Amino acid sequence: MxxxxxxxxxxxxxxxxxxxxxxxxxxxxxxxxxxxxxxxxxxxxxxxxxxxxxxxxxxxxxxxxxxxxxxxxxxxxxxxxxxxxxxxxxxxxxxxxxxxxxxxxxxxxxxxxxxxxxxxxxxxxxxxxxxxxxxxxxxxxxxxxxxxxxxxxxxERELLGEARPYGDRVRDFLSGVDAAAEVELAGSIRRWRPTIGDVDVLVGSDDADAVVSAFADWEAADMVIEAGESKASLRVDDFRIDLRVVAENEFGAALQYFTGSKDHNVTLRNRAIDRDLKMNEYGIFDVSEVENSDSGQRVGERVGGTTEDEMYDALDLDWIPPELREDRGEIAAAADGALPDLLEIGDVCGDLHTHTEWSDGGNTIREMAEGAAALGHDYLAITDHATGPGMVGGVGLSDADLREQIEAIRAVDDEVEVDLFAGVEANVGADGSVSVADDVLDALDVVVAAPHAGLDGDGTDRLVTAVEHPEVDVLGHPTGRMLNQRDGLDVDIERLAGAAADAGVALEVNSDPRRLDLQGSLVKPAVEAGASIAIDTDAHQPGTLEYVRYGVHTARRGWAEADDVVNARGADGVREFLGL
The missing domain is CATH 1.10.150.110 (DNA polymerase beta, N-terminal domain-like)
Structure with missing residues (x-):
C-alpha cells in the first residue's frame, strides 16, 4: 500500500x-x-x-x-x-x-x-x-x-477513510507472516462504520509468539505501545493498531465476537441461551448437559467456532455480513432466510458526480475519463460546481461556462473509452431553489443538486422542493454533513425519499470519506420508501474515484442491493433513468 x-x-x-x-x-x-x-x-x-x-x-x-x-x-x-x-x-x-x-x-x-x-x-x-x-x-x-x-x-474517533488504508496495510503485512494462518480486521473498521476508534486486527495462529514478534518488528511502526504473549499494540503515524492472536481453531468465534457490534452480539447470545448453547469468543458450546454453564468459557460440547459460518449456523442463522451487524433486524432476517443480496463493489458501473479543473478539481476532463476507464467504469458524469451560495469561492461555473463545458465534454467523449455525461453540481438554496437557469439545466445530461450552506435545523422542506424540480436527477450529499465537523441537516427521510421516488430522483451516497452522506442508517428507510440510490465519489482527481468502495459499504450498511442503485446499471440503463 x-x-x-x-x-x-x-x-x-x-x-x-x-x-x-x-x-x-x-x-x-x-x-x-x-x-x-x-x-x-x-x-x-x-x-x-x-x-x-x-x-x-x-x-x-x-x-x-x-x-x-x-x-x-x-x-x-x-x-x-x-x-x-x-x-x-x-x-x-x-x-x-x-x-x-x-x-x-x-x-x-x-x-x-x-x-x-x-x-x-x-x-x-x-x-x-x-x-x-x-x-x-x-x-x-x-x-x-x-x-x-x-x-x-x-x-476521539478517526475517519474510516483515513484509518482503513492502515488496516489494509497491516492486514497485508501480517498475511505475509508464516506463522499467521488467518488474518482479518475486526471491530468497527470491519463493519465499515464511518468513524472508528483504533484499528483492530485478529490473527489465527498456533504460534502467537512468532506473530507478536513480527508485528512488533514491523518497520512501519513508530512505537511499540505494548507487546504480550498474544496481544500487542503499535502506533503508526497517528493511529493505534491493536493485534490479538487466537488459536487457529477458535479464529471464527473470535472474529465474530470482536467484530461486534455489542448489541448484535448480545442478541445472538440470548438466542444461544434459548437453545441451551453458550456462545463466546472461544466457540459455541452445547451446554444442555452441563450443570453449571458459567463454570468456564469452554464448558460443554463444542459445536462450532473455527469459522464464523459455524457460529451462525449453530444458531440456525445465515451468515450475516459485517456491515449489517448493528441489531437492526438482521438477526430476524437471517433466521427467515431474508437477508438482502447486498450490493458488491463490482456492481457499480460508473460515477455520476465528479469534478475537473474547470471548477475545483485537479485534472482535465480527459484525465478524469481515463481514470474512470482504468477503474473499469463504463461511464462518468462530469459535474463541476456551478456558482451559488456556499459553493467553492470564485471557481464555480456560470451558465455561460456550463454551455461551453458541454461542448468540451462532448469532444472528449468521442475520444475516450468511457461514455461521458455532461452535468453540473448546482447549489440547493435555502428555499430549495437550484442555482442554474432552467434552460441550461435542460441542456445537461445530469443535474446533481446539493446543499452547501445553512446546514443546520430541519432541511426536509428545502430538499423536497429541490427533488421536485423537473431537471434534478440526483440529490447530492443530502444532509451536508461533514464527519467530525458538523452534523448537517435533519431530514424526515421517509418524506424525502417518497418525494424523490415520485420525482424519479436518486438520493446520493457520497463516497467521500469526509461525508458518507446519506449515512447507512438513512439508506435503509430511503430504499424502503422506494427511492433510488446513487453511489458517487465526488472525486476531484482520478485517484479519488476509488473512494467508491466507501460508498458501497455505506450503502451495504443500509441493506442496499444492486437493484436499488442507479449506477449499478449499465450506460443504457442510466440513460433511461436520466431520460436521455
Missing part, C-alpha cells in the same frame, strides 16, 4: 499552520498538492526515491514541495514543518474540529490567549475570554462553546 495519504496529511497540516500564521497563497498551493498526491496512482515513496523531478510529475507539486517530500522519506521529517509546529504548538486537528474554527482562528486564539488544546478552548469560552478578542464577540464565543462537546466526541 502506498504512503500517499500519509504525505498528503502532512502537507495539509503544513497548509493549516501557514494559514494560521496568516501567510497568503502558500496554503492553497500545499492543499492542492496534498489533494493531488492523495489521489495519484503511483506510490509517492517510489517517486521520492527517484528524486525531486519524479515527485514534480504530480500535478501541482513544484520545486519547494517536491524537496520537502523527498526530505521526508530521506530523514523521516520535514524541518520547516517542525519549525512551524514549534512556533505554533497547537493541536490543530482538534481545534479546527470545532465548527467555525479554522486555522486563522486558531492562530488568533493562540496569539491572544495562548490556546493550544480543545480543553483550553473550552475553558476560555466558558470564562468569557473569547468575546474580548477583537473581531470575535459574544455570538462567536457562544457558537464555539456549543461546538466543543461535538468536537470532543469527534476527536
Amino acid at each position: 502506498s504512503r500517499n495519504a500519509e504525505v498528503a496529511s502532512l502537507l495539509e497540516e503544513f497548509a493549516d499552520l501557514l494559514e494560521a500564521k496568516d501567510i497568503e497563497y502558500k496554503p492553497r498551493a500545499y492543499r492542492r498538492a496534498a489533494e493531488n498526491i492523495r489521489g495519484h496512482p503511483a506510490a509517492v515513496e517510489h517517486l521520492a526515491a527517484d528524486g525531486e523531478d519524479a515527485v514534480k510529475e504530480i500535478e501541482g507539486v513544484g520545486d519547494a514541495i517536491a524537496a520537502k517530500v523527498v526530505e521526508y522519506f530521506e530523514t523521516g521529517g520535514i524541518e520547516e514543518l517542525d519549525d512551524l509546529r514549534n512556533e505554533l504548538p497547537v493541536d490543530m486537528a482538534a481545534l479546527t474540529s470545532v465548527e467555525g474554527v479554522g486555522p486563522k482562528t486558531v492562530g488568533t486564539l493562540y496569539d491572544a490567549l495562548g490556546i493550544t488544546t480543545l480543553d483550553e478552548l473550552g475553558a476560555a469560552a466558558e470564562n468569557g475570554e473569547i468575546q474580548e478578542i477583537s473581531g470575535f464577540g459574544e455570538k462567536t464565543e457562544e457558537n464555539i462553546r456549543e461546538g466543543i462537546e461535538f468536537a470532543r466526541e469527534a476527536h
